[in-house]
Amino acid sequence: MYFRCGLNLLYKDLSRLTGRTTQTTWGSLSRSLVLSPQRRIPDFSNFVARTNTCGELRSSHLGQEVTLCGWIQYRRQNTFLVLRDFHGLVQVVIPQDESAASVKKILCEAPVESVVQVSGTVVSRPPGQDNPKMPTGEIEIKVKTAELLNSCKKLPFEIKDFVKKTEAVRLQYRYLDLRSFQMQYNLRLRSQMVMKMREYLCNLHGFVDVETPTLFKKTPGGAKEFVVPSREPGKFYSLPQSPQQFKQLLMVGGFDRYFQVARCFRDEGSRPDRQPEFTQIDIEMSFVDQTGIQSLIEGLLQYSWPRDKDPVIVPFPSVTFAEALSTYGTDKPDTRFEMKIVDISDVFRNTKIGFLQDVLSKPQGTIKAICVPEGAKYLKRKDIESIRKLASEQFNQEVLPVFLKANRNWNSSVAKSIMEEQRLRLITLLEIQDEDVVLLTAGENKKTCSLLGKLRLECADLLEARGVVLRDPALFSFLWVVDFPLFLPKEENPRELESAHHPFTAPHPNDIHLLYTAPEKVRSQHYDLVLNGNEIGGGSIRIHNAELQHYILATILKEDVKLLSHLLQALDYGAPPHGGIALGLDRLICLVTGAASIRDVIAFPKSSRGHDLMSNAPDYIPPEELKPYHIQVSRPTDAKAEKSSWNHPHCPES
Numbered sequence: 001m002y003f004r005c006g007l008n009l010l011y012k013d014l015s016r017l018t019g020r021t022t023q024t025t026w027g028s029l030s031r032s033l034v035l036s037p038q039r040r041i042p043d044f045s046n047f048v049a050r051t052n053t054c055g056e057l058r059s060s061h062l063g064q065e066v067t068l069c070g071w072i073q074y075r076r077q078n079t080f081l082v083l084r085d086f087h088g089l090v091q092v093v094i095p096q097d098e099s100a101a102s103v104k105k106i107l108c109e110a111p112v113e114s115v116v117q118v119s120g121t122v123v124s125r126p127p128g129q130d131n132p133k134m135p136t137g138e139i140e141i142k143v144k145t146a147e148l149l150n151s152c153k154k155l156p157f158e159i160k161d162f163v164k165k166t167e168a169v170r171l172q173y174r175y176l177d178l179r180s181f182q183m184q185y186n187l188r189l190r191s192q193m194v195m196k197m198r199e200y201l202c203n204l205h206g207f208v209d210v211e212t213p214t215l216f217k218k219t220p221g222g223a224k225e226f227v228v229p230s231r232e233p234g235k236f237y238s239l240p241q242s243p244q245q246f247k248q249l250l251m252v253g254g255f256d257r258y259f260q261v262a263r264c265f266r267d268e269g270s271r272p273d274r275q276p277e278f279t280q281i282d283i284e285m286s287f288v289d290q291t292g293i294q295s296l297i298e299g300l301l302q303y304s305w306p307r308d309k310d311p312v313i314v315p316f317p318s319v320t321f322a323e324a325l326s327t328y329g330t331d332k333p334d335t336r337f338e339m340k341i342v343d344i345s346d347v348f349r350n351t352k353i354g355f356l357q358d359v360l361s362k363p364q365g366t367i368k369a370i371c372v373p374e375g376a377k378y379l380k381r382k383d384i385e386s387i388r389k390l391a392s393e394q395f396n397q398e399v400l401p402v403f404l405k406a407n408r409n410w411n412s413s414v415a416k417s418i419m420e421e422q423r424l425r426l427i428t429l430l431e432i433q434d435e436d437v438v439l440l441t442a443g444e445n446k447k448t449c450s451l452l453g454k455l456r457l458e459c460a461d462l463l464e465a466r467g468v469v470l471r472d473p474a475l476f477s478f479l480w481v482v483d484f485p486l487f488l489p490k491e492e493n494p495r496e497l498e499s500a501h502h503p504f505t506a507p508h509p510n511d512i513h514l515l516y517t518a519p520e521k522v523r524s525q526h527y528d529l530v531l532n533g534n535e536i537g538g539g540s541i542r543i544h545n546a547e548l549q550h551y552i553l554a555t556i557l558k559e560d561v562k563l564l565s566h567l568l569q570a571l572d573y574g575a576p577p578h579g580g581i582a583l584g585l586d587r588l589i590c591l592v593t594g595a596a597s598i599r600d601v602i603a604f605p606k607s608s609r610g611h612d613l614m615s616n617a618p619d620y621i622p623p624e625e626l627k628p629y630h631i632q633v634s635r636p637t638d639a640k641a642e643k644s645s646w647n648h649p650h651c652p653e654s
């Protein structure tokens with residue numbers, strides 16, 4: 001998908017955006033940046049020195065006197081120069097006659113990527129010299145005057161999307177990387193989607209955009225927070241993981257429809273494709289239930305969805321947390337393809353196969369399988385071996401390949417012990433076709449599901465690497481996951497509970513009684529939104545009863561309630577029933593643009609190790625500057641510090 005957002009398409013997008021061209025046959029992406037018809041077409045050239053953008057010029061502009069400002073993309077034999085701005089490329093003819101010697105000198109001597117301003121006439125290219133690959137390929141600019149606005153030194157890399165560069169170099173020189181059409185496209189699309197979201201929420205549905213503080217205090221639960229020293233000895237602010245408490249307090253304050261494009265901060269260490277600071281579309285409403293929030297979000301995505309993509313179909317399907325785990329082995333299933341997990345325990349109830357008997361005799365023992373379509377045709381023996389290795393290394397579990405219709409001599413020995421009647425039942429249950437392979441495993445229920453969930457994705461990757469189209473790249477498959485448990489056992493101490501979402505989530509009304517007897521069985525009013533196997537949003541109906549909130553915090557979660565006394569107090573002063581959600585904007589835009597990483601949709605992202613490779617943040621602060629904060633740091637030795645400080649921009653991290 002990503003490659004489809006190439007240069008040409010972007011020129012088309014933006015040309016179309018100006019509405020000054022007659023072309024109507026542009027590719028699908030061209031529609032994505034078009035604003036709705038009732039809105040004014042933006043004028044890219046008022047208030048500034050240029051009359052037009054480079055990328056917008058067409059035959060319809062023939063004869064017009066134009067002034068363009070842009071970067072020199074390249075020069076050919078001192079006769080042509082290609083000028084670039086965000087909008088596209090245009091060919092400029094360098095005058096050769098004596099009278100224009102000074103213009104020629106400027107345009108021939110300015111290094112590539114210098115910024116120039118040229119004025120001249122839009123003319124047709126000579127017959128046979130049209131460039132159909134270039135949206136401006138029918139015309140060129142006959143220059144009369146030129147001015148060098150700023151010269152460019154030798155660059156660390158060429159500003160051409162097809163020139164490969166490491167991500168570390170791109171991040172180090174982000175301001176240059178941003179000149180690429182790809183980054184221009186990604187960030188402009190992001191801006192447009194956010195604009196449409198604001199329009200939908202504020203103008204169409206009466207939401208109020210409220211900014212909440214960035215300096216806050218440490219709060220219980222959830223992710224680790226970044227701390228900010230204060231001048232009061234030993235006192236720190238925390239950067240909020242999300243505006244969760246504030247948005248609930250806004251409900252108490254009577255702002256019953258709140259939204260914010262909110263920056264959130266989580267100090268989760270280095271995790272691939274996560275950012276220590278990221279953006280949420282944060283929403284809260286009073287007097288709402290789960291279906292109200294879901295409809296709002298479906299409408300929001302439908303309204304803001306780029307028009308070049310297939311329209312968003314609503315309502316989104318929904319599965320319970322329990323179904324998601326048992327069918328897909330994960331709470332964020334990729335529903336673009338089938339390969340569902342099937343419980344085949346019943347087929348083997350009276351089996352003679354020893355290890356299957358063993359598993360079934362245990363309390364949570366199950367036998368499950370996935371059917372890999374055309375696996376016998378496309379998967380190689382070494383693929384099956386790598387699948388089995390993954391299962392044994394990561395899950396300590398056996399996986400057996402079973403070919404029930406196809407004939408392969410690397411069939412597992414179990415296949416030979418399967419009786420005809422069992423074979424027929426399996427073929428029906430798993431809907432096995434001729435060239436399919438079944439991956440069968442037996443073990444504890446949850447672990448077996450997680451393993452097969454992982455293998456499902458692994459097999460999808462393997463099949464796609466062999467050319468099978470399993471996940472349509474144009475398909476956006478949204479899914480609600482609902483009925484999460486309110487609490488999950490803590491990983492480090494499974495006898496203690498933690499919130500599955502956050503401690504403010506309300507229990508499912510039918511399960512409230514269980515809070516006092518079997519809290520681990522309580523379902524919650526928490527919902528997640530999943531897109532193509534990625535969690536892109538999550539929210540819940542909140543607890544608005546102070547007593548219940550206190551009980552959950554103090555008795556079940558064993559949190560220090562004093563830290564949340566402000567919230568508990570607020571709930572007691574007439575808090576309305578309320579609920580909300582937050583969409584992860586970076587991840588959403590990443591999926592919409594088909595970008596390889598969320599870093600490609602953020603202007604100035606951190607590396608996966610949380611560093612800013614451009615400015616080298618985080619960095620040391622001299623001890624005297626730390627004094628007002630009453631902080632003393634034992635630094636690594638100066639030599640080491642210097643090394644790490646200077647090495648970061650060049651290290652191959654990203």
Ligand code: ASP
Nearest residue numbers: 242244539540580581582
């Ligand atoms: N604050 C929550 C989060 O960041 C979202 C919500 O419950 O509205 O996940």
